[in-house]
Amino acid sequence: MSGDSSKLLAKALTRLKRSIWVFHLNTGSCNGCDIEVLDALTPYFDVERFGIKLVGSPRHADVFLMTGPVTRETLPKVLRAIESMPRPRLILALGSCACGGGIWWDTYSTIGGYGKLKEILEKRGVVVDRVAYVPGCPVRPEAIIYGVLVLLGAVKQKVKHEEVKAGG
Amino acid sequence: MSIMKLLSIAARAKVVTRRYPFEPPVVTEGFRGKIEVDPKLCWGCGVCTRICPPNALTLKKREDGTLVLSYFMGRCIFCGMCAEVCPRGAITVTKEFELASLTAEDLVRNVKHDVVRCRICGRVIGPAVEMREATKSVGGAEAKYYDLCPECRKLVVARGIMTKVGVRP
Numbered sequence: 531m532s533g534d535s536s537k538l539l540a541k542a543l544t545r546l547k548r549s550i551w552v553f554h555l556n557t558g559s560c561n562g563c564d565i566e567v568l569d570a571l572t573p574y575f576d577v578e579r580f581g582i583k584l585v586g587s588p589r590h591a592d593v594f595l596m597t598g599p600v601t602r603e604t605l606p607k608v609l610r611a612i613e614s615m616p617r618p619r620l621i622l623a624l625g626s627c628a629c630g631g632g633i634w635w636d637t638y639s640t641i642g643g644y645g646k647l648k649e650i651l652e653k654r655g656v657v658v659d660r661v662a663y664v665p666g667c668p669v670r671p672e673a674i675i676y677g678v679l680v681l682l683g684a685v686k687q688k689v690k691h692e693e694v695k696a697g698g
Numbered sequence: 699m700s701i702m703k704l705l706s707i708a709a710r711a712k713v714v715t716r717r718y719p720f721e722p723p724v725v726t727e728g729f730r731g732k733i734e735v736d737p738k739l740c741w742g743c744g745v746c747t748r749i750c751p752p753n754a755l756t757l758k759k760r761e762d763g764t765l766v767l768s769y770f771m772g773r774c775i776f777c778g779m780c781a782e783v784c785p786r787g788a789i790t791v792t793k794e795f796e797l798a799s800l801t802a803e804d805l806v807r808n809v810k811h812d813v814v815r816c817r818i819c820g821r822v823i824g825p826a827v828e829m830r831e832a833t834k835s836v837g838g839a840e841a842k843y844y845d846l847c848p849e850c851r852k853l854v855v856a857r858g859i860m861t862k863v864g865v866r867p
């Protein structure tokens with residue numbers, strides 16, 4: 531991302547603070563993560579207290595929430611949904627499937643999560659402003675809330691790349 | 699359902715909403731979060747990579763000859779099987795689940811292993827720590843062959859026997 535567009539994104543994010551609307555798309559998940567999304571909407575976690583709500587069309591959405599490893603069958607629909615989102619395009623990749631293909635990482639019928647989807651989007655010239663990967667199989671509702679906070683920049687992410695030397 | 703009935707149910711149930719992220723999450727005893735590989739204990743044997751269902755743990759050979767045990771959290775399904783099979787008990791399952799990240803690289807943890815090369819042909823035999831510890835437990839006459847690859851070891855042993863029985867190799 532160029533410096534210019536990151537400035538624009540920061541500006542857009544300040545406008546988003548009021549409430550974010552989320553479009554949820556199952557791209558071939560086992561439904562585990564989708565149930566957890568539902569869980570996050572129940573009174574127990576009640577994400578609507580933050581103003582987060584699900585919308586029925588990607589054209590109304592600020593965040594594209596994807597679960598599943600993107601099967602070959604859903605790929606064209608996923609692309610259409612992402613392309614029809616207004617900028618800034620924020621993507622929340624929920625679950626091990628969406629993050630890295632999960633248990634289906636090498637099957638013939640899935641493309642292997644957001645990593646591959648990113649390449650396809652880049653090839654088509656679709657700009658995605660920010661992505662948050664939320665690992666979990668399935669993700670806990672708390673992890674979903676945390677993921678949204680990381681995506682919006684409300685908290686700093688805890689994990690970072692590490693390489694240590696073995697020695698015993 | 700009439701509104702009165704709804705209100706009476708709500709009054710009975712009271713407030714159930716958890717205040718997370720403003721309070722600590724409820725984490726049960728059996729919950730499994732990300733795994734932690736102890737670099738002091740890990741041998742680099744790769745048993746965990748064979749059992750890992752989604753291949754979140756991989757053992758890769760780098761060009762500089764080192765072996766890297768790589769853990770990609772983004773693909774881990776948090777099954778805990780790696781911790782069960784690790785012969786060294788180097789893997790612990792933590793309760794950490796706040797793993798969201800803006801890049802895929804930040805979800806990777808690597809443990810780098812030096813390797814032992816065959817003293818004759820220079821081929822990589824295995825991770826240094828594992829070789830050293832394995833030699834300790836074998837000991838005796840075997841120990842002097844430990845930095846040889848299987849091929850060169852065969853040659854050296856055959857030569858030794860031939861010299862002993864008086865045949866010129």
Ligand code: SF4
Binds near residue numbers: 560561564628633668
């Ligand atoms: S991450 Fe696990 S629970 Fe979620 S869709 Fe994939 S297999 Fe199902």
Ligand code: SF4
Binds near residue numbers: 742746785
């Ligand atoms: S099984 Fe244990 S000792 Fe072997 S590579 Fe994995 S973590 Fe290291």
Ligand code: SF4
Binds near residue numbers: 776779
């Ligand atoms: S917990 Fe399961 S999926 Fe995760 S690294 Fe260990 S064996 Fe692989």
